[in-house]
């Protein structure tokens with residue numbers, strides 16, 4: 001055994017030194033990158049439509065927090081290119097592991113908008129059936145989902161039925177131990193898994209510079225033997241091309257992949273956050289100008305793939321979805337307190353049965369007006 | 373209470389240049405609950421700083437800094453987000469003194485906002501104190517008043533041993549008097565009688581204390597005088613104050629917000645039974661959260677032990693000399709619901 005590391009082995013794992021980009025900020029196409037096949041035109045038009053709907057949905061969700069209909073909402077605004085690309089790069093048999101910030105990815109994946117918002121309303125369950133949608137419950141404990149994604153990818157491989165897993169994680173999440181363990185497991189197991197880091201510049205108030213000293217987060221792959229790439233995450237065309245290539249590579253049995261998408265969280269961390277305490281408005285303005293939706297629209301129009309009619313149709317659909325969300329989440333949330341005991345175990349323990357009876361008696365007494 | 377905690381950190385940092393404060397978002401943002409507000413501005417980013425997002429790393433770093441002579445005070449952002457640090461806390465923070473025959477101590481503080489009642493989404497309302505209290509080598513304290521928040525935190529920072537400092541989130545915004553000149557008798561390790569009463573003792577800590585006090589006010593209206601004991605310090609536990617009270621009253625209810633099974637309340641109840649058996653006129657009762665994952669905001673009121681549940685327990689303390697049969701009743705209910713389901 002030689003302890004020599006060949007340069008070629010390392011080079012094959014390294015990301016590009018600058019993020020892959022296909023469309024300039026003003027929507028003008030750049031020279032197509034050699035390493036990537038560009039998505040089909042029809043898919044890009046579809047992506048635009050989903051992005052318009054996603055943005056409207058996102059704005060609606062933020063409004064719902066002000067009305068007290070949602071407990072909290074972490075906005076996807078500014079990150080739509082990453083999220084739409086995540087959904088569109090996957091096939092039906094593939095799995096997605098989202099975080100709390102990825103509502104728009106779930107919407108683009110076809111999940112019901114109200115089910116997507118279930119956890120954020122403050123429910124204790126995720127609303128949708130993970131197996132039916134091949135979508136894990138949105139995950140809040142940071143980076144913990146990345147290890148699950150590797151496990152599931154290994155399960156798919158063992159069953160031999162194909163399928164790739166895409167795990168989403170934030171820039172802050174890459175500092176957690178679990179993220180590193182996930183990369184290491186993925187490398188060792190050669191699991192069909194892709195990690196997409198949405199580097200939106202901040203973990204709540206902490207900027208990337210205080211989060212990591214890596215040349216770019218994508219360089220975290222090489223140490224674990226995981227191939228990697230970095231991409232302009234506000235360029236839908238580039239992001240979709242890179243994530244799709246990573247997913248197809250994993251599908252072909254060529255192992256795990258790490259993508260870092262450079263993007264920006266335009267809104268505060270959540271509706272409860274005050275971003276003025278830690279960042280300048282000029283910085284936000286600069287990123288607003290680099291809006292992924294406007295960029296894609298200009299690009300598609302420039303190529304003659306989209307006209308006013310297409311935009312209007314997308315906006316109409318977006319209004320319809322927003323209206324539906326408003327309507328379905330308009331009422332008070334109803335919940336039966338006794339459901340608390342229902343899904344703790346398959347069979348409740350004797351103690352839970354006892355506690356349930358106690359609460360039922362209390363509720364009955366309250367209903368009779370016997371409240372103390 | 374938030375202001376008292378902030379003041380305690382500020383004063384501790386002023387008094388001792390080795391006190392360092394770090395964690396997630398504790399710098400310019402001042403922490404998500406603003407407990408560290410202004411500390412970076414006053415003491416500089418060398419002494420109050422944001423870390424990368426890694427709880428195991430934060431506590432591990434604190435261990436190393438404490439070994440190097442500093443007094444780290446770290447913040448875990450929420451109860452459930454301290455779990456990645458659990459191994460560091462249990463295997464290292466708690467055991468350092470013991471594994472070195474007392475040669476290495478770790479004077480560090482791990483601050484953890486805990487508990488519910490704030491309408492939080494999942495993972496934001498856990499009561500995790502029992503995990504720490506169950507671990508030998510960790511002191512575990514939780515204030516219920518602004519005054520105690522200040523002095524307990526000062527004590528914790530000055531303590532030679534590691535302290536897990538649990539901050540009841542729902543009391544952050546509670547107002548209270550704080551006299552920084554007049555130190556209340558060292559609260560770490562000492563329970564306090566918050567309200568005297570002769571008929572029964574209600575033992576509570578952290579977020580359950582205001583509930584116990586409110587129950588005492590309502591009970592008084594019905595002619596029952598409750599004595600409310602606030603533990604303040606779960607470890608070390610002040611058996612003396614608790615048992616003295618129970619021996620006086622002859623009856624005891626233990627209230628905790630946390631799920632009941634294998635909890636702190638169970639420990640207190642067992643110790644009272646062991647020490648006060650011959651003074652007791654009724655079994656010691658516990659009032660606790662249900663043994664379920666913390667429920668969503670819309671039904672959290674049904675989960676949290678409230679005044680009603682405390683009073684129900686109080687009135688089961690056999691003031692009429694009749695044995696309490698509630699448990700037999702609930703066993704019957706269990707049979708019925710088994711048949712029904």
Ligand SMILES: Cc1ncc(C[n+]2csc(CCOP(=O)(O)OP(=O)(O)O)c2C)c(N)n1
Nearest residue numbers: 101140141142170171172173202203204453
């Ligand atoms: C283990 C853990 N620690 C802390 C938190 C609290 N928290 C929630 S989101 C967040 C910032 C995450 O930043 P990043 O990974 O960049 O994702 P973003 O929110 O920017 O999408 C923090 C600290 C958490 N959810 N889980």
Ligand SMILES: [Mg+2]
Nearest residue numbers: 170171202203
């Ligand atoms: Mg981020």
